[in-house]
Amino acid sequence: MDTSRLLRTTGTVIAAAGLLLSGCTSAGSGGPRAAASSGSAARLAAPDAVPAALRSYYGQKLNWRDCGVPGFQCATMKAPLDYAHPESGQDVDIAVARRQATGPGKRLGSLVVNPGGPGGSGIGYLQAYAGIGYPAPVRAQYDMVSFDPRGVDRSSPVQCLTGPEMDKFTQVDQTPDNAAERAELVTAFKEFAAGCKARSQRILPHVSTVEAARDMDMLRAVLGDEKLTYVGASYGTLLGATYANLFPGRVGRLVLDGAMDPSRPALEMNRDQTGGFETALRSFAKDCVKQSDCPLGKGSPEAVAEQLQEFFRKVDAQPVPSGDPARPLGESLATTGVIAALYDESAWPQLREALASAMNGDGSGLLALADSYYEREPDGKYANLMFANAAVNCLDQPPAFAGPEAVDAALPSFEKASPVFGAGLAWASLNCTYWPVKATGEAGALAAKGAPPIVVVGTVRDPATPYKWAQALAQQLDSGVLLTYDGDGHTAYGRGSSCIDTAINTYLLEGTAPKDGKKCT
Numbered sequence: 001m002d003t004s005r006l007l008r009t010t011g012t013v014i015a016a017a018g019l020l021l022s023g024c025t026s027a028g029s030g031g032p033r034a035a036a037s038s039g040s041a042a043r044l045a046a047p048d049a050v051p052a053a054l055r056s057y058y059g060q061k062l063n064w065r066d067c068g069v070p071g072f073q074c075a076t077m078k079a080p081l082d083y084a085h086p087e088s089g090q091d092v093d094i095a096v097a098r099r100q101a102t103g104p105g106k107r108l109g110s111l112v113v114n115p116g117g118p119g120g121s122g123i124g125y126l127q128a129y130a131g132i133g134y135p136a137p138v139r140a141q142y143d144m145v146s147f148d149p150r151g152v153d154r155s156s157p158v159q160c161l162t163g164p165e166m167d168k169f170t171q172v173d174q175t176p177d178n179a180a181e182r183a184e185l186v187t188a189f190k191e192f193a194a195g196c197k198a199r200s201q202r203i204l205p206h207v208s209t210v211e212a213a214r215d216m217d218m219l220r221a222v223l224g225d226e227k228l229t230y231v232g233a234s235y236g237t238l239l240g241a242t243y244a245n246l247f248p249g250r251v252g253r254l255v256l257d258g259a260m261d262p263s264r265p266a267l268e269m270n271r272d273q274t275g276g277f278e279t280a281l282r283s284f285a286k287d288c289v290k291q292s293d294c295p296l297g298k299g300s301p302e303a304v305a306e307q308l309q310e311f312f313r314k315v316d317a318q319p320v321p322s323g324d325p326a327r328p329l330g331e332s333l334a335t336t337g338v339i340a341a342l343y344d345e346s347a348w349p350q351l352r353e354a355l356a357s358a359m360n361g362d363g364s365g366l367l368a369l370a371d372s373y374y375e376r377e378p379d380g381k382y383a384n385l386m387f388a389n390a391a392v393n394c395l396d397q398p399p400a401f402a403g404p405e406a407v408d409a410a411l412p413s414f415e416k417a418s419p420v421f422g423a424g425l426a427w428a429s430l431n432c433t434y435w436p437v438k439a440t441g442e443a444g445a446l447a448a449k450g451a452p453p454i455v456v457v458g459t460v461r462d463p464a465t466p467y468k469w470a471q472a473l474a475q476q477l478d479s480g481v482l483l484t485y486d487g488d489g490h491t492a493y494g495r496g497s498s499c500i501d502t503a504i505n506t507y508l509l510e511g512t513a514p515k516d517g518k519k520c521t
Helices: 052-058 122-133 136-141 163-170 179-200 209-222 235-246 266-288 301-317 331-342 345-359 364-374 385-396 404-417 422-428 467-476 498-510
Strands: 073-080 091-099 109-114 142-147 228-233 251-257 454-461 480-488 518-520
Touching: 052 073, 052 209, 073 209, 091 122, 091 209, 109 122, 109 209, 109 235, 122 142, 136 142, 136 498, 142 209, 163 179, 163 331, 163 364, 179 385, 209 228, 209 235, 209 385, 228 235, 228 498, 235 251, 235 454, 251 498, 266 301, 266 331, 266 345, 266 404, 266 422, 266 454, 301 331, 301 345, 331 345, 331 364, 345 364, 404 422, 454 467, 454 498, 467 480, 480 498, 498 518
Parallel strands: 109 142, 109 228, 228 251, 251 454, 454 480, 480 518
Antiparallel strands: 073 091, 091 142
16 A cells, blocks of 8 residues: 555545644544634624625635646635734635536536545645545536645645654654653643744634635635535544534535534543544454454454554664664654554555564554654655644644643543553643644534535544544534444545445435435445
């Protein structure tokens, strides 16, 4: 498997799981979003008429040009930096891409897709997967469209650390065993936050999910669509639900796949997700012991998990060579590599091979998985995924913890949720504690009253967005329809279930939602 596309081509980018060394877990990625300066009332209802101060933005024309990728066109949309003061003249650039409907059949408008994150490049996802890999009948009748949300990649990107600084950051021990390691971890989080402030001070207060949802409504208008048709994966479900709550009258056909629960505060969301990765590990373990090349023994899932823990302890004490002398495989990078592969069961053979090699002194396979997760290129440059991830998460919701002592108090509950990953995911949640911009959002249910049926998709053994989140979101939305995939991996659409794909394709093409509670395998 091409690890560089492992997370991108299935909608499998980090939702709440900014994970272990990024320190950007779901601490801040769940909840209805109050825009940075517009107040919480703005998310409860939005007027159908476009405010006068925004009319020039809504009326702009996109200048489509060649992207350099065959079949795709790109454009740049202007949006106000601060929706509370659009008259200030300060803008952000929103990069947009499309692949026009291929036909035959009636053109149904634009289908906007978002892969998640927060921080995932919608344009990268469109060009690498959705624009060429979505079902042919869907691509025939829709212009496939995506955008990089504000702060992401091509859209006024948040920047925080240099490549060498990020290499150092990803190796910091996130399961501190003593006071010195605790201090090093806190310093790393503070330096990350300081780097973001120094390099991105202008954009940093204006990358909330509410603001991205407002940008998406502007995009709907400039594309010429009366209603928004949208497929959001992972964090993209939160973006989509936030849009529906803001603009219920402008909702067309919305699919929210790998759903998040906006009512969960950061601490609960982090702990839920920790349990999700434990569930995924158990599924991997059950499969691993059936394979001749399983490097973790042939015992029970619990025994396999213990073997993995023992491996992490060994590389924590003595990292193994990885092919990069500056980045030996220690516990942090090893854990990131394992979690990256747990997002998608098709990566399990690669994970077995990488673990076996690492146990024999070659950490290059797990390092490659970790690099795919962090979007690190071979030349040492990083995409801004992790920077945008932190910026959105930490703005969207107050931090999970006030300081290291609060992590100490929560550790038993995290380790109960996952003996293998609990400690690391608990400490990772400390990142937003030191963020230079105060959170502007909070957790709370989203109802989207007045919207037509919205399809919420949940996977029973999803590691990153636990199934109960989909159940909760479908229940919160006044018109939510729950579609369940009884399977493994993160998200369901386009991952091999003809039942899921048929239900979603029918909804997108004909407007007929599946029956609420429909289950697929």
